[in-house]
Amino acid sequence: EVQLVESGGGLVKPGGSLRLSCTASGFTLNGAWMTWVRQAPGKGLEWVGHIYTKSGGVTTDYAAPVQGRFTVSRDDSKNTLYLQMNSLKTEDTAFYYCSAGSGEWGQGTLVTVSS
């Protein structure tokens, strides 16, 4: 069974950092197109960024609000996807979901940025 499990969410002060993890089971991340999506409480879905392999190299893309502050990466040996979030702002408060190109989603992890 394919499963994605996020972890690492929590309460952080504005300007702080947090790293989210998304551990996959039932399939290998290597070569998979992986995406982070967030959802502020009571709001709609917002694409954050993704990572994929193309022509032997890894490519990442980001939404404008997080460009330069967030980094998507993966550790194939741990079958885990990461979202490194720096210089966090209150408007980054949201549930963060990882998803695979094949359609599976994790259950989400809540990040709260507040003083």
Next chain:
Amino acid sequence: DIQMTQSPSSLSASVGDRVTITCRASQIVSNYLNWYQQKPGKAPRLLIYAASSLQSGVPSRFSGSGSGTDFTLTINSLQPEDFATYYCQQTFNIPRTFGQGTKVEIK
């Protein structure tokens, strides 16, 4: 950025009804269009990809159509478990924008 506009924003329907949700893109996205279902407190679930392909495990009462800028999600014979919020998303361009969502409520 490509803007995705769903209509209606919400609707009330009864079990057994046929429901149609539309999604319009601000520019051509070919068939690079996904539909998701989300229930309160849960992660989104992929229903339709490439505008009209049914994701594995999704009931056949869900169907998608359209290409270019105009797309439709249809639910035939609405079931109690279908009351949820539905989102479209274009995967043609960066950023991969979502529609604002359509909430399907019980009449």
